[in-house]
Amino acid sequence: MDGADSPRTPLLSVIQDSLLPKSVSIALKCLLVGINIASITIGVIYINDCPGQYLIPYYLIISGVACLLYLSMTCLPCIDEDQVTSVNLANLCAQGVMLLFLFAFFIAGNVWIYSLTHEPWDNPSSLKRCNRVLYLYAFWTITLCHLCFLVLLCTYLCLLLGLYILKWSIFGGSRN
Template sequence: MEDGDDNPRNPLLSVVQESFLPKTVSIALKCILVGINISSIVIGVIYFNDCPGQPLIPYYLIVSGGASLLYLFMTCLPCIDSDRVTTINLANLCAQGLMILFLFAFFIVGNVWVYSLYNEPWNDPRSPSRCQRVLYLYAFWMITLCHLCFLVLLSTYLCLLLCLLILKKSIIGGRLS
């Protein structure tokens, strides 16, 4: 087998390595995400002790921002083989998978922490469940925007699946006629 051929022992690695986005779009999205995650860390650090109603919200912003930056770094960290061809090794792919699982679990925990103050008077300075306005609203809207992005992705995938099913049925129906 030549060096340029796909590895038959790892057929999924060759599929994962191919990006479905143009490189410029991928770089632009990663830069935007880096900015969002750095701002999460900064807001969490600035308002670290300003949320006695739920003191774990700054921790959520700092840890999720740092873990997301680490994940973005891992996606930009290719391994180079002898032919100077950029590839992803299995260890990096497994580390990315574990990081995604951690971020998903921590996202659920962050939902509980942030939305637990939603019905409370978090904006009242005399309330024991108060939280600094910028800190709370930033965390609330970041989590809400994540939910909206997940919803858009899910509905897009479901629409594509429906279109493919309709197309398959029309092709099969055309052959039977």
């Protein structure tokens, strides 16, 4: 189906092809669904237990819902196995808008979570107190996100270095 009737365009084919095996992709999505459901649950349970930064429970709830919505959008192309699956432009635009929102909200969450200092948890007179479970969950999930981004960045840079070394060895250092 490489003719004019093909639902896959050259520009979108790179985006449509999965980089990971299907089983790994499903396992990662299931893990992310569990983490986001836990975020929503903890945010709802402790919604009024963080006077030091009252936006932290809202951050967990909204980011959890937005991530679940984004994950559901990534599953849309593979719903029907009988037909040739193709990602339509509207879905890609919606995913892009959702990623921009999640990125901006991630930055806001960093400000809200890291601005709260480690006060004694059980000091009711402190204005900067926050429920221990709520704060530690938010702190460690956002810190793990930073670590994942760092691993991805290092992997990307190592791949670029490997490609540069490969190019240099093949072309013998010439500038072709």
